[in-house]
Amino acid sequence: MSNGTPPPSPAIAAGADALALVAPERLARMPRHIYRLRILGMGLGGIAIAAVLREHDAGWPLWTLWAGTALLWPHLALWIALRSAHPYRAEVRNLLFDSLLAGLWAPLMHFDLLPSVLLLTLATVDKISTGIPRLWLYSLPAAAAGMAAGALASGLAFAPATSMAVILACLPMLLIHTIAVSLAANRLIGRIRRQNHELDLLQRIDALTGLDGRRHWQQRAEAVLRERQAGGPQATLLMVDIDRFKQINDEYGHASGDDILRLVASTLRRRLSGHDCAGRFGGDEFAVILHGLGADSAHAVAEGMRRDVEAASAALPHLAGPACTVSIGLAEAGPRHARLRDWIESADAALYAAKHAGRNRVASG
Template sequence: MFPKIMNDNNFYTPDGSNKERNPNLSDEDHYNDGLQFAQRERLPRAAGLACLFFPLAAEMVSKPMAGGWWILLVLWTFVWPHLAWQLASRSSDPLASETHNIKVDAILAGIWVALTGINLMPSLALVMMVFITTMGAGGPRLCLVAVFLTLVSCLATLQLTGIAFAPVSPPLTIWLTVPVLLIYPLLFSWVNYRAAIRMEDSRRRLQVMSIRDGMTGVYNRRHWETLLRDEFDNCRRHQRVATLLLIDVDHFKTINDTCGHDVGDEAIVAITRHLQLSLRGSDVIGRFGGDEFAVIMGGTSSESAIAAMTRVHDRLATFRLTSAPNLALHISVGVAPLTEEMAQYREWLKAADLALYKAKRAGRNRTEVAA
């Protein structure tokens, strides 16, 4: 009957990191994180490259270039973003696939920097996109790798094509590049802002799940016992009175066996609601699992706690479940006031457990106080 000491290693700790940084993530979680990562990169890549088409095309018009380069430009700016998404979304490891796509972006950016003759404005836009994307996606390490790939591909393209160095941008190229410099950072920031909001919402939901019982909404055993330890320390430090209750639903196994687990679940929820209606908002209710509840009543004497439990007994005496109108619910309660002899909170919990055992041995459907 007495709850066993918890092992915190058995409880889930929410973490939004991917599997490379958190090996405790499941394969499914790692896949979903990678897919979301690829989705975040999709829109900025598509919009940024589409805008880049125009200043790059303006530079190509000013230089007599073979038709194959035009085909490459169209494929890169309008087809590659969607191909990259397909490669990542269809991969068994979207995170790794999208990281490879980002490296391809860096290589292609270097090629087009070279093909423009390292023209200032288009080159600035390309390098900016590489820096922003890689720093946001993988931090300094990925950024350094991407810069290296961009530099190598640029030098290799210059060597192979023999394109002359032409850094000065004509007015048309400048005006066509300005939208890229404005739109891409804003779009990238907006996409990542939305992702941050979703992550924060998920973190909050996980935080609630980590401290609340999923069925009843009251505190789960792990968090409730933490609150009990804190209450014990505060009461000892400030000489405050407090009372601890352990509550057990009478013959709960019989209810499950004869009426079904759906009725048993409804009974658990009903007991929770009656406790919430009868106790103060400051009283801390927890569910230990199964049919056991526990309540910390700070600043409350054992007499007041017994009076509160009497109200619960009275409410249950006339209450019937909608799915089992012939079933009467009863609870046994153990009450343990905090005493000076208790050296640690588990002694307090043990006293309440002994009082609960006393109530069960005396016939159940009653409240007993620790001796």
């Protein structure tokens, strides 16, 4: 049932839907960000309009409208947006009104070609630069409505020739506004590039431990295995599992469990060389590739990791029980490992053997 409030226009609804996906701090900056651009656009457009009005010996009504458009409207638009219960919907309405004003001035300038085209084009470009989907499309009816109102007021006077004085007055709008929009677009591209970099890091790095995420680790492991199959250096895979990790979570809480995960990750990292790679394979399981080491040398490194974890966890003040330990299974890459899965299964089998033998030990597969 209707509550008597008219539904928002498609443009406002589209803008609101898009804005709902934007971070709140960016939404809070939007009216003031557009305010600065509106002052620039309306001010530069006002120079071109003033040149045309001067040539036409316009009367005070048009000069009053010019002052309202070029000088007053940017401040009024900000006031409307900030005082509205829905400031971002109000800002979308303001943007549509910008297009209405651009359309209005084209017939009031007797369709003087260059300033009319520039006003309508740059008003549309401004809508595109907001990033609000289809806003530029919804602004076209607003511009057409303004043009119709201006045509009725001016009696459809038509004088498209543009004088040199008006051309010169249009140059600031053409040059400065274009540069300003380009700079804004460049900032947006830079922000997207940074966000893409952050997304790439999130895909490659496990946020809790700082080790490789599983997918990225698997890509690196497959490359090492292919290198070994082609006659490259030795490589040994370690599967590391925290003993009784569920019990740690149950008795001391998940925060302590996270501390243990970070501790194990940092301990493993200290034993790695620059060519090795370590990743979080599952909840409490880690996978490490020791590049250039055979099974015997890798076993010594794994033993060092096991002792380091036990010693480091004993120093945690909030774990009053036995020190945290790890079980490690290792497998050197060989002819039987045609796929990464085969290599992982060999190391997993060794890990299960270490578990069944009493945990807190290293076993070879």
